[in-house]
Amino acid sequence: MYSQLTQRRATDLLRQPKVVLWALVGIFALGFMIAVEIMSRHYGEPGPLTNQVREIIFTPKSGPLLYAGLGLMLITVSWRDRFYSLGAALAIDVVFALVRLVVDAKQNFGNGALWVLLGWAAYAAFRCTGRRRTLLLKGVGLGLLLVAGRKVGDSWLLITTMSRPRVLDQFVAAADHALGDPSWLMGRAVRATGSVGAHVLDYVYVQLAVAAVLVALYQLRNVARLRRFPSHHLVRTFLVIGLLGPAVYMLFPVVGPIFAYGVDGGHYAVANLWPNTVPPVVSPHWMDFDKLTPRNCMPSLHTAWATAIFIHSRKAPRLLRYAGTFWLLATLTATLGFGYHYGTDLVAGAVFCLTIEAALRSPEQGWGRTRIQLVGYGTAVFAALLLMYRYASIEMADDPWLYGPLVIFGLISMIWLYIRTTRAWESTEAPDEISPDRRVEPAVALPR
Numbered sequence: 001m002y003s004q005l006t007q008r009r010a011t012d013l014l015r016q017p018k019v020v021l022w023a024l025v026g027i028f029a030l031g032f033m034i035a036v037e038i039m040s041r042h043y044g045e046p047g048p049l050t051n052q053v054r055e056i057i058f059t060p061k062s063g064p065l066l067y068a069g070l071g072l073m074l075i076t077v078s079w080r081d082r083f084y085s086l087g088a089a090l091a092i093d094v095v096f097a098l099v100r101l102v103v104d105a106k107q108n109f110g111n112g113a114l115w116v117l118l119g120w121a122a123y124a125a126f127r128c129t130g131r132r133r134t135l136l137l138k139g140v141g142l143g144l145l146l147v148a149g150r151k152v153g154d155s156w157l158l159i160t161t162m163s164r165p166r167v168l169d170q171f172v173a174a175a176d177h178a179l180g181d182p183s184w185l186m187g188r189a190v191r192a193t194g195s196v197g198a199h200v201l202d203y204v205y206v207q208l209a210v211a212a213v214l215v216a217l218y219q220l221r222n223v224a225r226l227r228r229f230p231s232h233h234l235v236r237t238f239l240v241i242g243l244l245g246p247a248v249y250m251l252f253p254v255v256g257p258i259f260a261y262g263v264d265g266g267h268y269a270v271a272n273l274w275p276n277t278v279p280p281v282v283s284p285h286w287m288d289f290d291k292l293t294p295r296n297c298m299p300s301l302h303t304a305w306a307t308a309i310f311i312h313s314r315k316a317p318r319l320l321r322y323a324g325t326f327w328l329l330a331t332l333t334a335t336l337g338f339g340y341h342y343g344t345d346l347v348a349g350a351v352f353c354l355t356i357e358a359a360l361r362s363p364e365q366g367w368g369r370t371r372i373q374l375v376g377y378g379t380a381v382f383a384a385l386l387l388m389y390r391y392a393s394i395e396m397a398d399d400p401w402l403y404g405p406l407v408i409f410g411l412i413s414m415i416w417l418y419i420r421t422t423r424a425w426e427s428t429e430a431p432d433e434i435s436p437d438r439r440v441e442p443a444v445a446l447p448r
Contacts (some may be wrong), residue, residue, distance in 0.1 A: 184275045304353035
């Protein structure tokens with residue numbers, strides 16, 4: 001009797017579309033990570049799964065990232081549970097620090113956060129039921145995915161350096177003439193600001209995750225009270241950008257002007273031209289490069305992430321909106337001014353972000369005609385940009401007054417179509433959060 005009841009419940013559960021969707025997403029994510037693990041081991045390095053398991057005991061690579069993952073999970077619990085969880089994580093880290101001090105091992109923190117995350121996962125799986133279990137497991141999944149996304153990204157960068165010995169920088173540099181060589185212009189401008197401007201931009205560039213966490217915490221601030229996540233939030237976009245972007249690196253390997261045309265490229269560089277001398281327009285070729293520099297320029301994921309922060313901060317309070325705008329502008333300035341990207345990379349990164357946002361935003365609208373058109377148009381524009389950069393770079397350099405506006409038109413048209421479509425969705429969808437002026441009945445405490 002019990003087995004029949006259990007089987008019936010499992011069958012009913014599998015008939016729910018959301019359950020099937022999340023199961024498929026979980027299977028795909030696990031298979032993807034296993035594939036990256038295998039590729040990393042092929043090149044003699046541990047993959048994301050191995051690195052993640054090692055951090056249960058061994059010194060973590062990034063303590064702040066592990067605590068950020070724990071912070072995402074803790075939005076699903078009460079303030080008391082947050083206090084106890086954070087205290088337990090810090091206590092575990094102190095124990096690990098003392099042990100490392102005794103054995104003279106490298107010091108870092110973060111093991112405690114990972115242990116608490118895994119503890120909440122076990123508690124949710126074996127001690128909770130119903131909505132509370134679902135909410136906790138979603139929180140744990142978000143936290144672990146944030147950490148795993150960084151590991152997968154690091155492994156992808158390694159794979160690009162080992163599997164792509166030649167790069168396409170000469171093609172991209174030629175195509176960049178159509179936009180007026182913005183990296184060379186901004187590089188000279190940043191140098192003119194001196195050390196102060198460089199330090200400010202460097203902080204913004206490196207601490208992009210800080211702005212993302214602030215916006216995400218605002219969006220998810222009511223999860224514990226409402227006992228549900230909003231239908232769409234910044235963390236989802238961040239993770240998808242980080243997982244899909246490196247795949248394009250494999251198709252279009254580019255190292256950036258400071259390496260291909262600057263002193264940082266050593267003897268692999270074409271010449272020491274950046275940022276003082278714009279490279280001449282010559283017939284571009286594939287060029288060999290070292291096995292240390294990641295091929296992580298096309299598209300600019302920093303631009304994609306900063307664009308996502310800007311989009312998701314539009315409904316936040318004024319101060320957070322200003323911060324989102326500042327982070328986008330400063331990130332664009334830094335990516336160009338430090339020579340990490342060409343202008344063409346930034347355009348591709350913005351279109352890449354908008355296309356992913358179009359696929360993820362307003363999931364209650366389903367995959368109707370408008371979403372298919374928007375995602376299809378974004379994909380077409382993105383593919384057209386890459387094809388132009390690769391196969392029409394000389395034409396772009398020779399006729400900048402035609403191809404420059406054409407590239408900008410592709411970006412502006414995607415922005416216009418995205419705004420128009422999402423505004424139509426927002427006018428028909430229910431709000432994610434309960435309006436403050438509506439009276440909310442006290443929530444019944446769920447069993448632990």
